[in-house]
Amino acid sequence: DRPDAAILVDCPGGGCTGALLGQLPGVVEWCQQNNVRAISPSYPGFGWSTVRSGWTIAEWPKTDLEPILEKEGVLIDQCQFAVTGTSFGSPHAQAVAVHFGPERVKALGLRVPYIGRAVSEEVGLPLGQANMRYTSISSNTTVLGHVAGRAFMAACANPAAFFDEPSGIQKAFLNCLQPKALITIAKLNKEHEDVMQCLKNDMKRGVVSTGQGWLYMCATDTLLDHKFDVRDIKSSTPVVVWYADDDEDCPPSHGAWLVQEFGAKYRVFSGLGHVGAAFVDHIKFLKEVLGA
Numbered sequence: 001d002r003p004d005a006a007i008l009v010d011c012p013g014g015g016c017t018g019a020l021l022g023q024l025p026g027v028v029e030w031c032q033q034n035n036v037r038a039i040s041p042s043y044p045g046f047g048w049s050t051v052r053s054g055w056t057i058a059e060w061p062k063t064d065l066e067p068i069l070e071k072e073g074v075l076i077d078q079c080q081f082a083v084t085g086t087s088f089g090s091p092h093a094q095a096v097a098v099h100f101g102p103e104r105v106k107a108l109g110l111r112v113p114y115i116g117r118a119v120s121e122e123v124g125l126p127l128g129q130a131n132m133r134y135t136s137i138s139s140n141t142t143v144l145g146h147v148a149g150r151a152f153m154a155a156c157a158n159p160a161a162f163f164d165e166p167s168g169i170q171k172a173f174l175n176c177l178q179p180k181a182l183i184t185i186a187k188l189n190k191e192h193e194d195v196m197q198c199l200k201n202d203m204k205r206g207v208v209s210t211g212q213g214w215l216y217m218c219a220t221d222t223l224l225d226h227k228f229d230v231r232d233i234k235s236s237t238p239v240v241v242w243y244a245d246d247d248e249d250c251p252p253s254h255g256a257w258l259v260q261e262f263g264a265k266y267r268v269f270s271g272l273g274h275v276g277a278a279f280v281d282h283i284k285f286l287k288e289v290l291g292a
Contacts, residue, residue, distance in 0.1 A: 007081035014088030045213025058227035109289030116226030178248035184273035238292035244277035
């Protein structure tokens with residue numbers, strides 16, 4: 001909280017809350033030692049945040065982040081800040097860089113990132129996330145959307161179990177979307193137990209009040225249709241991209257495209273899948289972004 005602290009705005013991954021950053025091994029101590037002030041908001045419907053259907057990632061910096069930064073004195077003091085985003089948080093971080101511009105965003109860090117549907121289709125990339133085929137409107141107004149949405153919400157009622165002891169339904173769901181995920185998760189639980197325990201604890205916190213955050217997060221009008229163009233990020237903004245060549249969630253081609261598009265510093269993980277590349281060595285990632 002020192003007035004000369006470097007400011008970091010962190011956009012957590014899908015299913016996670018803003019509390020996760022402070023739980024990852026060594027991050028709080030590192031921030032204190034290096035005079036870094038971290039601000040990490042939760043998305044609508046996760047943790048104790050208010051449920052809100054139909055929100056778009058393009059709007060989020062204005063409707064959600066700006067009031068937080070105003071309350072924290074960041075906007076009042078005209079401070080610059082670095083912004084990071086992981087997985088589902090990566091398009092949020094991109095939107096922050098577009099919204100505030102290089103006058104305020106001094107660096108952008110993306111882990112296991114993906115880009116929105118419109119740009120990915122235009123440049124010939126696969127969809128960045130699975131198309132769940134319902135919207136925040138249809139999940140409440142149509143039979144198909146209602147069934148798909150509620151089935152997905154039921155599968156995610158205990159999301160931490162995906163990384164511990166998944167049920168038969170959860171195993172089938174994982175095997176459908178990410179065939180190698182269970183093997184990779186078992187490896188991470190063995191080799192990075194501390195990181196995985198933090199993730200499990202936070203995902204339990206994510207559904208403490210409701211599971212509707214998952215329902216609206218995975219609606220196509222939020223998950224895929226971001227309503228902004230990542231190419232509007234100014235070339236003067238330093239970018240760091242860490243992605244995995246074996247990612248079954250966010251396609252590696254999206255990370256590679258971002259590296260090429262922005263001339264980004266980058267690291268490519270192999271053998272740790274989406275989750276490992278999202279959280280392992282996070283202090284090293286923060287150092288690289290803040291030093292960019």
